[in-house]
Every structure is written in C-alpha cells, then in structure tokens.
Amino acid sequence: MTSASMTTNIHFIGGEKGGVGKSLMARVLAQYLIDKQLPFLGFDTDRSHGALMRFYPAFASSVAVDKVESLDAIVEAAVDQPGRRILVDLAAQTHDPLASWMEDAGVIGLADELGMKLFYWHVMDSGKDSVDLLRRLLDRFGTGLAYVLVRNQVRGADFSGLEQSGEQARAIGMGADVVSVKKLNEHVIQKIDSASSSFWQAKASDKDSTGLGLMDRQRVKMWLRDVYREIDDVGV
Secondary structure, eight states: OOOGGOOEEEEEOOOTTTSSSSHHHHHHHHHHHHHHTTTTTEOOTTTTTTTHHHHHHGGGGEETTTTHHHHHHHHHHHHHHTTTTEEEEEETTTTHHHHHHHHTTTTHHHHHHTEEEEEEEEOOOSSHHHHHHHHHHHHGGGGGGEEEEEEGGHHHHHHHHHHHHHHHHHHHHOOOOEEEOOOOHHHHHHHHHHHOOOOHHHTSSSOOOOOOOHHHHHHHHHHHHHHHHHHHHHHO
C-alpha cells in the first residue's frame, strides 16, 4: 500500500434506535465536509428513506447492510479513493448485521493495517434506550472504534440519565468525544425536509423553494456554526 492510502477515515453514523436523529447528523456531516471543501463519499443503508440519497444525491449511493459484498464496497471505496472521507448513514436496527460483517471480515484489524480510522457517531436522544444501546455498542467493540457520542438536543435536552449511567464516562475512558447538537426550531427542520433541501440551500442568502424567511435562514446559519465548532473539536 502507498502512504496515500493510509489517510482515509470511515464515519459510521448510527444509534440503532429510530427517531434519534441519525440521518440529521449524517446530513450535517455531509454539509460540514462540503463547506470545508473536504472530499467525501456517502453510503445510505436506508433503502426507503435514505437521507444522504435524498438531500445530497451527488455524493451518495445506497448500500445493502444485509449483503456482505455491499458492505465490502465501503472499505474498498476507502482504499480506492485515498483521502476521501466515507460517511455511512446507518438505518435503525442495523447494528447486528454491521457488527457481524465487521467481526467476520476482521474489518477493525484491516483498517488498522491500512492506516484507516473507523469512527462511530452514536446519536442519542435523552431516553434510556439510547444509553442501553451505547452500553451494547461499547461491550461489543471495546476500543476497536473511535466513538463520538452525539447528544442530540433536537430530540431532548436532559441527558442526566446518560451521565448517571456511567456509560458516558466509560466511553470517554476509551477515548470517545462528546458532541452536543443544539435544538433547532421544529418548523425550520420541517420546511427544509419538505422541500428536500440541503442545508446549503437552507442557509442561502436569497429566499428559495424551502420557504424559509430571513430570520429562519439566520437560525440555520447560527445552528450550523455551533454544530461545526463541535465537529471541529473531533476532527474528521
């Protein structure tokens, strides 16, 4: 392998539970990479409601999480296009097939051999289920992944249960980063989604098909600015 092939990071954006904001985070990461002019490829595991395919179709393709050859394409793309970040938006209830693929194919060991870093962005709401799923994730993969705990305030503001559980401290002990996504007005998100607009379109200076007025576009800009600062601290 050349040294250039040892610079690719693969980012799995998951959380297993539906409705916690996994796809929202995947979209934010995609927009972040576009705004920072960092090349990337997106893979969508949700065949019916894939967010990357819907909002960033020029950068994304679908992947079948229940087919190993389809998952293999993720790693092969990372090798074939060195330096290009890989985003994988994981649909709900994909943990088991993903974990089986990673274990059976020795993906973590291969990534280490190739100089790749595997990130797992665990997107969480404020409910107990998210904590339980984090525990399950840490139990299965240990220190094999680079974890980012995403505390999504769009889906709840009180994360005391996570803090008291000890799982956040456990993850941090494994080197995890913690990212907080501030709440964005629900009507703003609904307008963006109903128009199938990227965040770039939503924050554009001129009113567009999203129907967002001046102040709503300003809210999107400020919200993205705050989330970007959190992502900057993680590094992608």
